[in-house]
Amino acid sequence: MSTAARASGRLRQLAERRLPALTRYRQPEALPITLHRRRIYIVPTAYGIGFAAILAVMLVGALNYTNNAALLLTCLLGGTAVNSMLVTFRVLDGVHLDAIDVDPVTAGDDARLRLHLGAAQRGRYALRIDGIEAVEPIDTALPADTAHVVALDLATTQRGWQAMPRLRVSSRWPFGLFRAWSWLHPTQRFLVWPMPEAYGPAPHGHGDADNRSPPESGDEFAALRDYRVGDPRKHIAWKASARHHDLLVRDMEQPRALPGWTLDWHTLHGMEREQRIARLARWVHQAHREGRGWSLRLPDTQMPFDNGAAHFRRCMNALAELP
Amino acid sequence: MKLPGLLRTRPSREAPLGREAFNLLSLTLLAVLLAHMGHLPWWLTALSAATLAARWWQRTYRGGRVPFWLKLPLLAALPAALLGYYGTIFGRGPGSALAVGLLMLKLMESERPRDARMGVAFACFVLMSALLFNQGLLATALVALALVPALATLNAVLPTPQRPAWRASAWSVLRIVALSLPLALVAFLFVPRLSSPLWGAPNADKATTGISDSMSPGNFTDLLIDDSPAFRVTFQGAPPPPQQRYFRGPVMSYFDGRTWHARPLRALLGDRRTPEPLQAQGPTLSYNVTLEATHQHWLFALDVPQSAPAGARLTHARSLLRRQRIDQSTHYVARSATDYRLAPQASAAERRRNLELPAGFDPEARALAAQWRQRYGANAPAIARAALDLFHDHGFRYNLAAPPLGRDSVDDFLFDTREGFCEHYASAFTFLMRAAGIPARVVTGYQGGFWNTMGQYLLVRQSDAHAWSEVWIDGRGWVRYDPTAAVRPDRVTLGAGAAAGDQAPWYQRGWLQHLRNRWDIVNQWWGQAVIGFDSLRQRGLLTPFGVSRADTGTLAAVLAALTCLLLAAGLAFTLWRRPRVDRLRQAMAKLERKLARAGVARRLGEGPHHYLSRAARALPQSRVHLKALETTYLQLRYAQDNPSVSAIHAFSRQVGNFRPRGVVK
Numbered sequence: 001m002s003t004a005a006r007a008s009g010r011l012r013q014l015a016e017r018r019l020p021a022l023t024r025y026r027q028p029e030a031l032p033i034t035l036h037r038r039r040i041y042i043v044p045t046a047y048g049i050g051f052a053a054i055l056a057v058m059l060v061g062a063l064n065y066t067n068n069a070a071l072l073l074t075c076l077l078g079g080t081a082v083n084s085m086l087v088t089f090r091v092l093d094g095v096h097l098d099a100i101d102v103d104p105v106t107a108g109d110d111a112r113l114r115l116h117l118g119a120a121q122r123g124r125y126a127l128r129i130d131g132i133e134a135v136e137p138i139d140t141a142l143p144a145d146t147a148h149v150v151a152l153d154l155a156t157t158q159r160g161w162q163a164m165p166r167l168r169v170s171s172r173w174p175f176g177l178f179r180a181w182s183w184l185h186p187t188q189r190f191l192v193w194p195m196p197e198a199y200g201p202a203p204h205g206h207g208d209a210d211n212r213s214p215p216e217s218g219d220e221f222a223a224l225r226d227y228r229v230g231d232p233r234k235h236i237a238w239k240a241s242a243r244h245h246d247l248l249v250r251d252m253e254q255p256r257a258l259p260g261w262t263l264d265w266h267t268l269h270g271m272e273r274e275q276r277i278a279r280l281a282r283w284v285h286q287a288h289r290e291g292r293g294w295s296l297r298l299p300d301t302q303m304p305f306d307n308g309a310a311h312f313r314r315c316m317n318a319l320a321e322l323p
Numbered sequence: 324m325k326l327p328g329l330l331r332t333r334p335s336r337e338a339p340l341g342r343e344a345f346n347l348l349s350l351t352l353l354a355v356l357l358a359h360m361g362h363l364p365w366w367l368t369a370l371s372a373a374t375l376a377a378r379w380w381q382r383t384y385r386g387g388r389v390p391f392w393l394k395l396p397l398l399a400a401l402p403a404a405l406l407g408y409y410g411t412i413f414g415r416g417p418g419s420a421l422a423v424g425l426l427m428l429k430l431m432e433s434e435r436p437r438d439a440r441m442g443v444a445f446a447c448f449v450l451m452s453a454l455l456f457n458q459g460l461l462a463t464a465l466v467a468l469a470l471v472p473a474l475a476t477l478n479a480v481l482p483t484p485q486r487p488a489w490r491a492s493a494w495s496v497l498r499i500v501a502l503s504l505p506l507a508l509v510a511f512l513f514v515p516r517l518s519s520p521l522w523g524a525p526n527a528d529k530a531t532t533g534i535s536d537s538m539s540p541g542n543f544t545d546l547l548i549d550d551s552p553a554f555r556v557t558f559q560g561a562p563p564p565p566q567q568r569y570f571r572g573p574v575m576s577y578f579d580g581r582t583w584h585a586r587p588l589r590a591l592l593g594d595r596r597t598p599e600p601l602q603a604q605g606p607t608l609s610y611n612v613t614l615e616a617t618h619q620h621w622l623f624a625l626d627v628p629q630s631a632p633a634g635a636r637l638t639h640a641r642s643l644l645r646r647q648r649i650d651q652s653t654h655y656v657a658r659s660a661t662d663y664r665l666a667p668q669a670s671a672a673e674r675r676r677n678l679e680l681p682a683g684f685d686p687e688a689r690a691l692a693a694q695w696r697q698r699y700g701a702n703a704p705a706i707a708r709a710a711l712d713l714f715h716d717h718g719f720r721y722n723l724a725a726p727p728l729g730r731d732s733v734d735d736f737l738f739d740t741r742e743g744f745c746e747h748y749a750s751a752f753t754f755l756m757r758a759a760g761i762p763a764r765v766v767t768g769y770q771g772g773f774w775n776t777m778g779q780y781l782l783v784r785q786s787d788a789h790a791w792s793e794v795w796i797d798g799r800g801w802v803r804y805d806p807t808a809a810v811r812p813d814r815v816t817l818g819a820g821a822a823a824g825d826q827a828p829w830y831q832r833g834w835l836q837h838l839r840n841r842w843d844i845v846n847q848w849w850g851q852a853v854i855g856f857d858s859l860r861q862r863g864l865l866t867p868f869g870v871s872r873a874d875t876g877t878l879a880a881v882l883a884a885l886t887c888l889l890l891a892a893g894l895a896f897t898l899w900r901r902p903r904v905d906r907l908r909q910a911m912a913k914l915e916r917k918l919a920r921a922g923v924a925r926r927l928g929e930g931p932h933h934y935l936s937r938a939a940r941a942l943p944q945s946r947v948h949l950k951a952l953e954t955t956y957l958q959l960r961y962a963q964d965n966p967s968v969s970a971i972h973a974f975s976r977q978v979g980n981f982r983p984r985g986v987v988k
Contacts, residue, residue: 036900037898047440047444050444051444051447054444054445054447054448057448058447058448058451059514060521061451061452061455062451062454063514063516063517064517064520064521064522065415065455065520066516066517066520066651066857067454067455067458068458068511068853068854068855068856069454069458069459069462069463069466069853069854070451070452070454070455070458071511071514072463072507072511072853073450073451073454073463073466073467073470074451075506075507075508075510075511075514076467076470076500076503076504076507077447077470078503078506078507078510079503079504079505079506079507079510080470080474080499080500080503080507082503082506082890083499083502083503083506083893084499086893086894086896086897087499089897090897093897093898094900123487125478125481125483125485125486125487126481126482126483126486127483128482139482139483139484140483140484141483141484141485141486143485145965145968146965172481173478173481173483174474174477174478174481174495174496174499175474175477175478176440176477176480176481177477
């Protein structure tokens with residue numbers, strides 16, 4: 001970050017502290033939010049100031065040479081520049097943010113925020129959504145009269161309820177002489193699931209032997225694998241083997257209802273809180289992946305034995321919400 | 324290869340310039356080139372056009388940057404070439420040529436939106452500078468139109484995933500420009516004009532146009548095919564008949580054997596003599612003249628002006644002269660007597676001066692004049708008559724492409740070529756008069772003009788330039804004789820174009836000339852309303868509001884007030900939140916009105932289903948139509964959140980087509 005950016009950041013912080021009225025629309029507020037004149041700021045861009053300087057030179061030139069056609073042209077261009085300010089304001093005026101939805105996300109991954117923006121009667125061009133650190137600005141355009149979804153990827157670092165970041169919607173349309181912007185800070189939150197630990201033991205009481213037992217053979221075709229001594233001859237895939245160097249065997253596996261797990265917060269002694277959560281998260285993930293049923297006991301909640309996506313979500317939410 | 328720091332383009336995070344933006348930028352530069360074409364040296368125009376085309380082709384089909392070893396020499400060559408051509412790179416001509424060249428070079432290195440923005444801002448400036456050379460209506464319109472691609476370029480470089488189609492884009496730009504017209508007009512009217520230029524002497528490098536203060540046979544040739552307007556005259560009352568439309572310019576009494584001269588300007592300005600006395604013999608004419616810039620000092624007035632307009636003075640020979648050069652279109656009011664007596668008692672010195680002839684020139688003409696003198700004595704009208712008869716009866720022809728004359732120009736003309744135009748005739752006639760002992764002088768100016776009935780003004784073009792003679796007759800004073808009329812009376816009654824006949828250039832022929840005369844009214848309007856709006860007229864702008872002479876402060880205050888007013892109006896319009904129109908509701912209300920006229924009014928609190936069913940029962944002939952309308956309405960209103968716009972339009976059309984039929988029971 002450059003010195004100038006740091007200085008402007010400090011200045012902004014100071015302004016927000018000292019002049020809450022000036023920045024009140026930076027406080028969180030409930031959706032839907034509609035942009036209106038009280039919350040849209042507008043300033044000329046650097047290019048706008050340069051353009052004004054050129055206009056000034058043109059004006060002096062036209063006056064000096066008493067050239068009325070040139071003066072008229074300069075006035076026309078100046079009027080257009082001033083008008084573009086009003087148009088830039090109108091690009092933001094009336095834009096509304098109706099909802100934000102977020103898919104479940106695990107800490108460390110990017111949360112995909114989907115902003116449901118609406119443009120009211122007229123289409124808007126060159127809207128830019130930025131203001132979040134470390135997120136690339138997003139350029140978008142809103143068609144008239146239909147909702148438009150803008151996706152935004154936001155990095156997450158820790159589990160739990162996460163506040164929405166403060167967004168800046170801005171536009172330089174038309175001509176880029178002025179830049180209008182408005183802050184959006186919705187109160188909405190989203191839940192970030194804990195990151196499961198990378199590796200660790202299986203749940204207590206469900207021994208390793210249980211895990212290591214070879215899959216029972218069954219009727220269902222699962223995959224081709226290399227021949228091992230002792231494989232029944234009828235399982236050899238002759239046709240597939242003909243194209244290969246080695247013999248291939250059809251691996252028949254019986255889908256087996258794995259025994260369910262009872263996952264209990266209290267059985268994990270001697271670990272830090274977040275480590276416990278990470279381990280439970282890993283078990284929940286693993287059980288869900290392997291199709292097991294599981295029950296989960298947390299300090300103040302109890303998830304009865306079940307399986308499936310809904311159960312998984314409930315458990316992950318409960319883990320995420322742990323204080 | 325290692326580049327010096329200045330030449331290296333810093334790697335930019337900006338996306339490369341899009342194709343649409345680049346095309347628009349190229350179009351803008353093409354318009355700039357067109358606007359400047361009139362005054363650029365031809366090689367610069369050609370090179371610029373070639374650069375533009377090559378760069379466009381290169382970026383469109385090949386891509387990639389232009390190498391610096393190509394850009395750098397061009398950048399160095401441009402000022403060098405201009406220095407070689409103009410001798411300087413300062414001033415209006417070389418400066419704007421340099422600007423155009425630099426702009427074309429800018430296109431060469433335009434790869435990023437930033438470059439395009441810079442290019443557009445610079446192009447706006449260069450477009451304006453084109454108006455310093457030609458501020459005609461067409462040139463201004465071209466330049467104003469060029470703002471559209473320029474501004475559209477600025478839109479095209481803004482990052483947006485969707486953008487309007489080019490037509491919609493051009494429209495939106497045009498709309499913003501059009502909406503800024505009121506503001507632009509207020510600014511134009513009230514921006515205080517500078518009382519004196521801040522730098523330079525504007526127009527110093529401009530060649531003089533029109534009639535000058537010397538005349539020799541043949542030097543009007545360029546003027547007589549120049550169709551640009553010299554001045555326009557509006558008369559208070561009826562215009563004078565064509566035979567009296569002589570506009571007096573410099574009077575020339577000094578002859579050196581070839582060229583007639585007026586007195587030098589400094590002598591004229593310092594001359595303390597009063598104008599020659601003028602007695603009007605009939606009614607006098609008052610009229611307004613709008614004179615185009617001539618970069619000279621002469622004003623033109625109907626023969627013979629009675630008094631000088633404000634800011635000008637009458638010379639001794641009653642020509643109008645202004646101390647400041649006429650560097651911009653000028654407006655003045657003059658009064659003339661077309662029926663007059665001018666200096667009936669001229670002094671002996673004055674008469675002597677108008678008899679002087681250089682010794683050793685034109686012996687044959689002198690002999691002829693002496694012969695006349697012997698025959699008619701001091702009878703000036705008779706001698707003039709003899710000269711006119713000579714022109715009329717002895718095979719003299721009116722010819723714009725007159726053959727060149729030798730040392731004894733009058734002899735050569737009178738006895739050898741016998742072809743020429745007003746200058747030849749006026750010169751020879753005056754010479755003959757003086758040789759016969761009659762005081763005479765040459766008067767130059769304009770004669771004729773086109774009466775624009777629609778605009779009620781007389782348009783006098785440069786091609787109406789004319790020269791005639793004045794002969795001093797004892798007791799009557801200076802009398803106008805137009806020897807050209809003796810040869811070609813059309814010249815006086817129908818104008819220079821008619822006199823030239825087949826010799827007129829193609830653009831002076833019949834229908835085209837007619838069209839151009841019509842078009843001139845637009846130019847006249849433009850010239851008066853815009854170009855001629857000077858500080859004098861600006862100061863009089865507030866007269867209707869009781870401010871007789873608004874000074875700079877007043878103008879600035881009015882400008883500020885009106886600008887604020889317009890801005891407030893614009894702001895109010897912008898901030899006004901238009902109520903959302905429910906088109907479906909509107910269509911339904913229309914249907915209700917139609918049905919109410921047919922006798923089925925909707926009751927208070929009656930639902931659409933019940934109401935339309937009741938209407939269908941009451942109007943059995945429209946039953947099918949009404950049922951269809953009902954189904955559609957219920958579908959659109961209750962079956963979906965956001966009915967499509969096209970479906971609503973279709974429903975309104977159906978309602979529009981619906982005619983209730985049948986009787987109400």
